[in-house]
Every structure is written in C-alpha cells, then in structure tokens.
C-alpha cells in the first residue's frame with residue numbers, strides 16, 4: 001500500500017489533533033476511548049465487544065485510523081476506518097463525546113477520503129440510520145450523496161431501523 005500521510009487539524013476550541021494510521025501500540029488507548037463513549041453515541045451503532053473489536057481491527061481488509069491529542073495527553077479521541085472491498089471501501093467513524101461538534105468528524109472524513117483516493121479506490125460509502133441526522137449532515141458537507149434507502153436494515157437496541165446508503169464516488 002502507498003505511504004499514508006498524517007495530518008494535524010485544529011478544532012474550534014483550538015485543540016490540535018493528529019490524524020494518522022492506527023498501530024498496535026494504540027490499542028489500549030483506542031479501546032479506552034471506545035469503551036468510555038456514551039450510550040447516546042452508540043444509539044445508532046452496535047457497541048462492539050472487546051473480542052469482536054480485536055478481531056475486526058486486525059482484519060487485513062481493514063485500514064484503521066486514529067485521532068490523537070497533540071502534546072496535551074496523547075489521548076486517542078477518534079477512530080475511523082476504511083473496510084476495503086475491491087475498488088471501494090465501507091467507512092465508519094467515532095469521535096469521543098468530549099470532542100464532538102468541534103469539527104473533528106468533518107476533518108476526519110475528509111482525511112480518510114483523501115487516503116482512499118491515494119489508495120486508488122473509487123468509492124467510499126456507509127450505511128447510516130435515517131435518524132442519525134448528525135452523520136448525514138457531516139457526510140453531505142463532505143460531498144457524499146444518498147444512494148438509496150435500505151428499509152429495516154439494521155437492528156439497534158432491539159429496533160429495526162431504516163438506513164441510508166450514503167456514498168462519495170471519485
């Protein structure tokens with residue numbers, strides 16, 4: 001795979017966050033971040049068990065990225081991934097509750113889209129609950145379009161929810 005560039009972004013509260021590829025040494029800090037996210041942040045996601053997450057993160061089709069606080073604590077505050085499937089990749093993203101609404105999600109999606117282009121992919125997409133207005137807003141800001149409605153597609157907390165398939169082609 002081509003060399004993946006890292007990038008520092010400055011948030012609305014002036015925090016500096018380094019976006020870069022995940023490495024094995026990040027694991028404990030990354031799991032700490034995910035396991036301290038609120039129920040609200042997992043309202044439209046399945047909260048992974050640690051055994052599932054450990055397998056998922058080492059799947060060789062999966063390219064995982066982290067957002068790390070620069071200088072302050074080196075705490076991991078965000079994770080995004082590209083799960084490659086031939087010419088395209090399914091993406092996911094989590095920004096820790098403490099840093100949401102400061103521009104990190106938008107910057108991180110733009111970053112992984114840039115990486116996907118560098119990797120020679122042609123399409124990045126995801127399936128998001130229709131009720132998850134925030135990720136839909138952020139994706140549209142980054143140029144994504146809704147490709148279709150998937151009815152009763154995913155079960156979250158015992159409820160079968162409709163999802164949009166949202167995609168960016170390049």
Ligand SMILES: CC(C)(COP(=O)(O)OP(=O)(O)OC[C@H]1O[C@@H](n2cnc3c(N)ncnc32)[C@H](O)[C@@H]1OP(=O)(O)O)[C@@H](O)C(=O)NCCC(=O)NCCS
Nearest residue numbers: 041092093094095100101102103104105106133134135137
């Ligand atoms: C969705 C998520 C990644 C966004 O990250 P973030 O860092 O909070 O996003 P940003 O700060 O870049 O942007 C948030 C935008 O959403 C807007 N927003 C906030 N709440 C909203 C809502 N309920 N409906 C619509 N827009 C909303 C904000 O005003 C902001 O828009 P603006 O930049 O045009 O003012 C983050 O909230 C998260 O991790 N959520 C939980 C997990 C999740 O849902 N992941 C997506 C699955 S792929």
